[in-house]
Structures are given as C-alpha cells and as structure tokens.
Amino acid sequence: MTNSQDDTIASRISRVLAERIISGALPPGARLRQDHLAEEFGASHVPVREAFRRLEAQGLAVSEPRRGVRVAAFDLAEVREVAEMRAALEVLALRHAIANLTPAILDRAAEATAAADAARDVRAWEAANRAFHRLILEPCAMPRLMASIDDLHAASARFLFSAWQSSWQPRTDHDHRAILAALGNGNGEEAVSILGRHVQWIGRTPVRNATGETREIFSIVG
Amino acid sequence: MTNSQDDTIASRISRVLAERIISGALPPGARLRQDHLAEEFGASHVPVREAFRRLEAQGLAVSEPRRGVRVAAFDLAEVREVAEMRAALEVLALRHAIANLTPAILDRAAEATAAADAARDVRAWEAANRAFHRLILEPCAMPRLMASIDDLHAASARFLFSAWQSSWQPRTDHDHRAILAALGNGNGEEAVSILGRHVQWIGRTPVRNATGETREIFSIVG
DNA sequence: AGCTTCAAAATTATAGATAATTATTCCGGT
DNA sequence: ACCGGAATAATTATCTATAATTTTGAAGCT
Known part of the structure; x- marks a missing residue:
C-alpha cells in the first residue's frame, strides 16, 4: 500500500526510511529510535511514529510495543x-x-x-x-x-x-x-x-x- | 498486514474502527475526525492518527493530507x-x-x-x-x-x-x-x-x- | 436569487512536555 | 572473577498546546 506522493512529513520520513531499509543502509534488526530520527529530520516524533506504522504495514519494520521498532529481519x-x-x-x-x-x-x-x-x-x-x-x-x-x-x-x-x-x-x-x-x-x-x-x-x-x-x-x- | 494483538492504544483504536468499517456501521465516505474519536476513546489524537495509518494500509480508509481521513469507498x-x-x-x-x-x-x-x-x-x-x-x-x-x-x-x-x-x-x-x-x-x-x-x-x-x-x-x- | 469575498469556526498537523516503561551501568555480595 | 540488583539513563507512549489549513457561513454586491 504505497500511497505516498503526498507532502506530509510522516510520508516523507516513511519514504526515506523505506529507501534506507531496502538499500541495506539500515540492516535487519537495526533499531529505529524515534527521537533520533525526529531530530535528524528536524521534526517531532509524532510524524516519525506515523511513518513507523506504514513501514510496519509494508513488512519493512517490526514493532514491539514499548520496546521500539526494528528493521524487519528476513530469511x-x-x-x-x-x-x-x-x-x-x-x-x-x-x-x-x-x-x-x-x-x-x-x-x-x-x-x-x-x-x-x-x-x-x-x-x-x-x-x-x-x-x-x-x-x-x-x-x-x-x-x-x-x-x-x-x-x-x-x-x-x-x-x-x-x-x-x-x-x-x-x-x-x-x-x-x-x-x-x-x-x-x-x-x-x-x-x-x-x-x-x-x-x-x-x-x-x-x-x-x-x-x-x-x-x-x-x-x-x- | 494485521499484526494487532498488542496492547497499545493505537492498535486498539485501529481494531475497533476496522470492525466498524467492515460491519458498515461506518459507511463508505464517512469522515473520521481525530478529535471526536480521541474523545470517544478517552485518548488524545496522536494514537488515533497512528490507527489511521494502519487502516489506510489495509485499504479501509483513505487519507487526503490536510483534509482528513474518510472510510474508503468501493465499487x-x-x-x-x-x-x-x-x-x-x-x-x-x-x-x-x-x-x-x-x-x-x-x-x-x-x-x-x-x-x-x-x-x-x-x-x-x-x-x-x-x-x-x-x-x-x-x-x-x-x-x-x-x-x-x-x-x-x-x-x-x-x-x-x-x-x-x-x-x-x-x-x-x-x-x-x-x-x-x-x-x-x-x-x-x-x-x-x-x-x-x-x-x-x-x-x-x-x-x-x-x-x-x-x-x-x-x-x-x- | 445567485455569486463572490471575507471572517469565524472547525479540523488537521506538528511541536513540546510528561509519565511510564525498558535498557544500562555500576556496585556489593558470594 | 562472576552474578544479582538497585540506581540511573535512555526511550517509548501518550497528553496538552500551538500553528497552519480548510471548511462553513454570512454579509455584501451584481
């Protein structure tokens, strides 16, 4: 479900993160820390969290409640x-x-x-x-x-x-x-x-x- | 991608909304207003927005940036x-x-x-x-x-x-x-x-x- | 009457602040 | 040395507040 041309910050972050995960820049298992990413993108963590939800739906990230989000592993x-x-x-x-x-x-x-x-x-x-x-x-x-x-x-x-x-x-x-x-x-x-x-x-x-x-x-x- | 047993408020909201959309309680085209839903669920709109992202990925809702989220239409x-x-x-x-x-x-x-x-x-x-x-x-x-x-x-x-x-x-x-x-x-x-x-x-x-x-x-x- | 324009209200999107949870470090006991 | 466990730091999840945008509605004009 890649509906993304829209200009919202969350979707921009989700696009960039997806690109990093696909390219391997973010390896499987890597933690995605909302504060760090928020700072990097010059945003707050609200849009970062929304981006996480989309990555999760795409199967690119895995979220464990209260323990954070990681890049999905695969075999x-x-x-x-x-x-x-x-x-x-x-x-x-x-x-x-x-x-x-x-x-x-x-x-x-x-x-x-x-x-x-x-x-x-x-x-x-x-x-x-x-x-x-x-x-x-x-x-x-x-x-x-x-x-x-x-x-x-x-x-x-x-x-x-x-x-x-x-x-x-x-x-x-x-x-x-x-x-x-x-x-x-x-x-x-x-x-x-x-x-x-x-x-x-x-x-x-x-x-x-x-x-x-x-x-x-x-x-x-x- | 229905990964949902988790206890987070966002996932609970997303489950309930999905149920309402599927059952028809929320008809196609109905607006999903974050403040109203936040109040109904006794939460703030941050988890509501996260629930929206999941519904979007499931094809149950459609989001137009800055104009809100609606129940997806179908033909x-x-x-x-x-x-x-x-x-x-x-x-x-x-x-x-x-x-x-x-x-x-x-x-x-x-x-x-x-x-x-x-x-x-x-x-x-x-x-x-x-x-x-x-x-x-x-x-x-x-x-x-x-x-x-x-x-x-x-x-x-x-x-x-x-x-x-x-x-x-x-x-x-x-x-x-x-x-x-x-x-x-x-x-x-x-x-x-x-x-x-x-x-x-x-x-x-x-x-x-x-x-x-x-x-x-x-x-x-x- | 019907259209346009402008202001008020509602709503979305994001930021900043707080509470709760998890990870880490360091220390004392064995 | 090693293990366990408090104290501390880091991080997540959520709430409250603010800015920006869109919708609504009413007044004025043709």
Missing part, C-alpha cells in the same frame, strides 16, 4: 514466500493487462530490458527490472493489486541488495525478451506462463562472513 | 479485484498447506462448513466461512501470505455486509464440501482448482434505494 523462507506471492499476483495482473497493452508500451518495456542487461551495478539493474515489470502490468488497471505488487517489489529489492551488495555481473535477460515476444505475437498465455516462472527464479551468491566462513545468500532475481 | 471493480486477488493468493496458500493438512483440521473445516450452512444471518455466515478458509490455508506456514489474505478477507466481509445488510438466506455450500472431499482423497490439485473458482463467485442481490429505485449490489460470497 530464505521469506525470500521464497515473496517470490511466490509475486508470481501469483503478477500473473493475475498480466492477464488483465494484456488487453490494454499497446505497441508503445512494449517498446518501452524492451528499452527497460536493454537497460537491465546493460546495468553495471545492482541498483541500476533493479530499477530497470522494476520498470519492465511495472510497464507491462500497470495497464491491468487494478490499483489495489498494483499496490500489493509494489510492496512485494520493495521486499524483493531488499533481498537483492542484501545479496549482491558489491558483486554484480551483467546478465542477458532471456525471460524478459521471451515475454515481450509472446506478447507481441498475441500469445498472451505463453507470456503469462513465462512470467510466472521468471519471478520465482531465485539467484544465489556466496559471501564471506566476518569470521571468514563462506555461505550462500539467496535473492529474487526476476 | 464493483474493487469487489472483483479483491475476489481475484483472493483467488490467486488462496490457491497459492492451499498448494503449500496441503502437505501439512491433518484429518483433525479437515474435521474442523467440515464443522465450519456446517456452521456456515446453518447460519441465520450474514455475520454468522461470514465468521464460519472465514474460519473454513483460515483452517485449510493456515498450515501453509507463510505468515506474510496469510496476512495479505486476512486483509483481503476483511475487504470481502465489508462488501458482503454492505450487500446483505438485512436479507440473508441460508445456502448449502457445495464448494466447501467438494474441496474437503478432494483434500480427503489426496486429490490436491482438484481442491485447489475448486477453491480458485469458488473464491471468485460474486453474489448479487437487489436493494431498494432511498429514492425508491432498485439496483443490484454485488459482493464476494465464498
């Missing part, structure tokens, strides 16, 4: 969960979007795909990838559905940044191209079916622990 | 949207729940079905119906998914109460029985397929307007 199970929810909802959105897709939209989606392939870091890739998905899904004209998908994309992005903090190697997204080809040919159900599999693709990368051990980190790459 | 398009989202997500949940279903759970789900059939008013029917769905889906062990489904159930219930305010005629739920039968036979995919259709069933009832005109009201009945 492989949640990465999987978000991937499957995205698959289910994006498939639904695409089915409804198909009738409203125009060649112009498909062209812009192709540009987004090219931008993703050319991306040299995770952030650029994520932005282009998100643009692709939004472009082909938005025409479904289902605002509540799109809001849910946006929140799931935020979660996906967080998993992604957490895994590929520094290491990112360009890849050619064959799924995106296949989806666009199917859509261009009027073969909607094939596009839907590829999208459903595509979103559930979970990438893995090894990372070195502080103690020197190596373990695998997982994230949604699609 | 046939949103009834359809919620029905389709529920279908997509409940199907996903059931697929994962199947492996964890026990005969005891199926028995309780059968009881819930019987209770729904026996219900003499909408409220009783809704409670029993919700219990049925929760029982067979909960074992999916996907908390984020279940939270989304809960929010969609709240929206469904609102549509339902809005349509069948006074008129309710008992019905025998063949879908529920068919789902349970399929689950009992180890025929999971059939159960999933029936559930997917079932949740999208939209009931219609004629209602008389204040001006004497009659029009049809729609709601999710499943």
Whole structure:
C-alpha cells in the first residue's frame, strides 16, 4: 500500500526510511529510535511514529510495543514466500493487462530490458527490472493489486541488495525478451506462463562472513 | 498486514474502527475526525492518527493530507479485484498447506462448513466461512501470505455486509464440501482448482434505494 | 436569487512536555 | 572473577498546546 506522493512529513520520513531499509543502509534488526530520527529530520516524533506504522504495514519494520521498532529481519523462507506471492499476483495482473497493452508500451518495456542487461551495478539493474515489470502490468488497471505488487517489489529489492551488495555481473535477460515476444505475437498465455516462472527464479551468491566462513545468500532475481 | 494483538492504544483504536468499517456501521465516505474519536476513546489524537495509518494500509480508509481521513469507498471493480486477488493468493496458500493438512483440521473445516450452512444471518455466515478458509490455508506456514489474505478477507466481509445488510438466506455450500472431499482423497490439485473458482463467485442481490429505485449490489460470497 | 469575498469556526498537523516503561551501568555480595 | 540488583539513563507512549489549513457561513454586491 504505497500511497505516498503526498507532502506530509510522516510520508516523507516513511519514504526515506523505506529507501534506507531496502538499500541495506539500515540492516535487519537495526533499531529505529524515534527521537533520533525526529531530530535528524528536524521534526517531532509524532510524524516519525506515523511513518513507523506504514513501514510496519509494508513488512519493512517490526514493532514491539514499548520496546521500539526494528528493521524487519528476513530469511530464505521469506525470500521464497515473496517470490511466490509475486508470481501469483503478477500473473493475475498480466492477464488483465494484456488487453490494454499497446505497441508503445512494449517498446518501452524492451528499452527497460536493454537497460537491465546493460546495468553495471545492482541498483541500476533493479530499477530497470522494476520498470519492465511495472510497464507491462500497470495497464491491468487494478490499483489495489498494483499496490500489493509494489510492496512485494520493495521486499524483493531488499533481498537483492542484501545479496549482491558489491558483486554484480551483467546478465542477458532471456525471460524478459521471451515475454515481450509472446506478447507481441498475441500469445498472451505463453507470456503469462513465462512470467510466472521468471519471478520465482531465485539467484544465489556466496559471501564471506566476518569470521571468514563462506555461505550462500539467496535473492529474487526476476 | 494485521499484526494487532498488542496492547497499545493505537492498535486498539485501529481494531475497533476496522470492525466498524467492515460491519458498515461506518459507511463508505464517512469522515473520521481525530478529535471526536480521541474523545470517544478517552485518548488524545496522536494514537488515533497512528490507527489511521494502519487502516489506510489495509485499504479501509483513505487519507487526503490536510483534509482528513474518510472510510474508503468501493465499487464493483474493487469487489472483483479483491475476489481475484483472493483467488490467486488462496490457491497459492492451499498448494503449500496441503502437505501439512491433518484429518483433525479437515474435521474442523467440515464443522465450519456446517456452521456456515446453518447460519441465520450474514455475520454468522461470514465468521464460519472465514474460519473454513483460515483452517485449510493456515498450515501453509507463510505468515506474510496469510496476512495479505486476512486483509483481503476483511475487504470481502465489508462488501458482503454492505450487500446483505438485512436479507440473508441460508445456502448449502457445495464448494466447501467438494474441496474437503478432494483434500480427503489426496486429490490436491482438484481442491485447489475448486477453491480458485469458488473464491471468485460474486453474489448479487437487489436493494431498494432511498429514492425508491432498485439496483443490484454485488459482493464476494465464498 | 445567485455569486463572490471575507471572517469565524472547525479540523488537521506538528511541536513540546510528561509519565511510564525498558535498557544500562555500576556496585556489593558470594 | 562472576552474578544479582538497585540506581540511573535512555526511550517509548501518550497528553496538552500551538500553528497552519480548510471548511462553513454570512454579509455584501451584481
């Protein structure tokens, strides 16, 4: 439920904090202290608390009454969960979007795909990838559905940044191209079916622990 | 995202308001005035505002900055949207729940079905119906998914109460029985397929307007 | 009568202050 | 040294107060 262009201080704070959590600047478990944040934003803690409630609803923060708010933790199970929810909802959105897709939209989606392939870091890739998905899904004209998908994309992005903090190697997204080809040919159900599999693709990368051990980190790459 | 058992005043207010909105006691478009609510709950408006943020995230209220908060309006398009989202997500949940279903759970789900059939008013029917769905889906062990489904159930219930305010005629739920039968036979995919259709069933009832005109009201009945 | 303009009232948004709760530190006992 | 427990500090949750904005309503004008 990302209804946010409004100018209220609370929503501005919530946007900035969401950005920090997603980017990893605020790591899982980090405490969000209302007074400190209020001071940083030059505001009182009333709007800060309201921002907390929205982050909570988005699944980015967890609040324990009287003990404060923390950045939500996550594990492989949640990465999987978000991937499957995205698959289910994006498939639904695409089915409804198909009738409203125009060649112009498909062209812009192709540009987004090219931008993703050319991306040299995770952030650029994520932005282009998100643009692709939004472009082909938005025409479904289902605002509540799109809001849910946006929140799931935020979660996906967080998993992604957490895994590929520094290491990112360009890849050619064959799924995106296949989806666009199917859509261009009027073969909607094939596009839907590829999208459903595509979103559930979970990438893995090894990372070195502080103690020197190596373990695998997982994230949604699609 | 209905994380609510906590004792904070804001969450209590949010629960009570959600209940009023769902039941129709607060009709679509009704203004929610922070001072009045604060006085009613014997609190200040700070926790009231926090409750607003949660209702907003649940899609039960709409806030226009500096112009106040209103109970969210809805139309046939949103009834359809919620029905389709529920279908997509409940199907996903059931697929994962199947492996964890026990005969005891199926028995309780059968009881819930019987209770729904026996219900003499909408409220009783809704409670029993919700219990049925929760029982067979909960074992999916996907908390984020279940939270989304809960929010969609709240929206469904609102549509339902809005349509069948006074008129309710008992019905025998063949879908529920068919789902349970399929689950009992180890025929999971059939159960999933029936559930997917079932949740999208939209009931219609004629209602008389204040001006004497009659029009049809729609709601999710499943 | 109907519209416009301005002032009063109501309401929202935020700040500042206070009480209550939780975390931390430091000290004495074992 | 280590553990437990008061005293202190930090933090949350809430209330009261103030500023800013919007709505309401009435007077004056065409």
